[in-house]
Amino acid sequence: MIERTLVLLYVLFSLLLLPYGYNCFFMVYGSKKYKTKKNDAISNHPIVTVQLPVYNERYVVSRLIKSVCTLDWPKDRLEVLVLDDSTDDTSPIIDSDVATFRSKGFDIKAVRRPERIGFKAGALQNALDYTHGKYVVVFDADFIPPHNFLTEAVSALEADPSLGFVQARWGHVNRDYSKLTEAYSLGIDGHHVVEQTGRSALGLLMNFNGSGGALRTKAIRDAGGWDSDTLSEDMDLSYRMQLKGWKALYLRDLVIPGEIPPNMPSFRNQQARWAKGSIQCGRKLLNRVWHSPLLSFRQKIQATIHMTYYMIHLLMLLVLIVTVPLLMLKAFSLVPFFAPYAILFGLCAISSSTMYYTSIKWQNLSFKEKLPYLGLLSLIGYGLSAQCSISVIKGLSSWGGFFERTPKYNINTKKDEWRNKLYKPLRTLPLLESALAIYALIGVAFACLTGLLPLIFYLLIYLSGYSLVAYYTNLHFKQSGILPD
Secondary structure, three states, X not given: OHHHHHHHHHHHHHHHHHHHHHXXXXXXXXXXXXXXXXXXXXXXXXXXXXXXXXXXXXXOHHHHHHHHOOOOOOHHHEEEEEXXXXXXXXXXXXXXHHHHHHOOOOEEEEEOOOOOOOHHHHHHHHHHHHOOOOEEEEOOOOOOOOOOHHHHHHHHHHHOOOEEEEEEEEEEOOHHHOHHHHHHHHHHHHHXXXXXXXXXXXOOOOOOOOOOEEEEHHHHXXXXXXXXXXXXXXXXXXXXXXXXXOEEEEEEEEXXXXXXXXXXXXXXHHHHHHHHHHHHHHHHHHHHHHHOOOOOHHHHHHHHHHHOOOHHHHHHHHHHHHHHHHHHOOOHXXXXXXXXXXXXXXXXXXXXXXXXHHHHHHOOOOHHHHHHHHHHHHHHHHHHHHHHHHHHHHHHHOOOOOOOOOOOOOOOOOOOOOOOOOOOOOOOOOHHHHHHHHHHHHHHHHHHHHOOHHHHHHHHHHHHHHHHHHHHHHHHHHHOOOOOO
């Protein structure tokens, strides 16, 4: 009975992974359908409000304010709000920059709150009381908007009154900083170059990415404004907009560079926050999605996959947990249709590889040069399944939570340093990753005893992934001058 239960769970968890993998093929197909639309130049410039949510960003806030004030847009039609929730010396830096640019004729001011209620979502919602623009543009502190951002983004919104928001593609100022940032960049590129592009081209629901986008103020208010009951306020609002009938557009050719987290703890915590937030959005909105008369069946299926995407990590972890006792009990012979099963998962693996290959080739990057980093990204993905699984469970069981921002250090070249700067990543010892590495090693040993070579290779990936994440997490804590709690 125990063996059969384990086999059933193994097959169930494995099969649940397949839709997420095969969906990569569909996203690649959609990205091939994407066409760039050239809009007419704007002659009558509307008022645009640029909102800059900032919390303790002493290293990058001046760069951000300067780049916003050099956007190609008439000064008298540009409103800049620095939403400052800082508790350190970032605030005096902001005040100095605001005074400088106000003296040059810019309509710029700092907006502060008594308390940081609702974190970023609360700051953006509070800013609506100070917003006079027809459109709201949001930039996180580590982004550097290009001069033509407003002319491209706003012209698209002006050309189509049904658009609720447009999203630009994220670039990376520190892609080549290290092997890790190269790998992280490939993961983000897969989302932006293929997934977001594909969703937009096929008319599927897509999300605002929280930075580098322009939103119609009327659509924000129509959807109910910014909520802080999830940790993904950007996905939440953009989905509520589309449920109200507003459309979304992805601007693949408009690139806004940003900073990739230069260390493992920051990237690990960022992914965990995104995991919890997106699952919370699914809990909040999927019922509305499936009951919406405005959406097609295909849109509903894709929205479900999109908002529950981080379930992949929990399913990966559950597969590992079930695999080891199956090996110990020598019960893998009970797994039905082993050959067809292997074929199904082989196609699934090719699916994700196809997505990243498409992203790399579209950017005219060398696939041969990026292949080692793609392998590294795969291992990191397995290693992150521990932390992200915890976040998925929290997202399924609770609302809101602490919004831990990702520290920014103004890393632009390989010579730049983050280790001697303030803003240390959250101190959490990678005990779970270490324990799971040992657990996977036990599985490898039993797989060797039973002679199941495919499982040996599969479990070695888990072992390598958890070991890698645990190693770099500890290493970067030590290099930053702190030890994990």
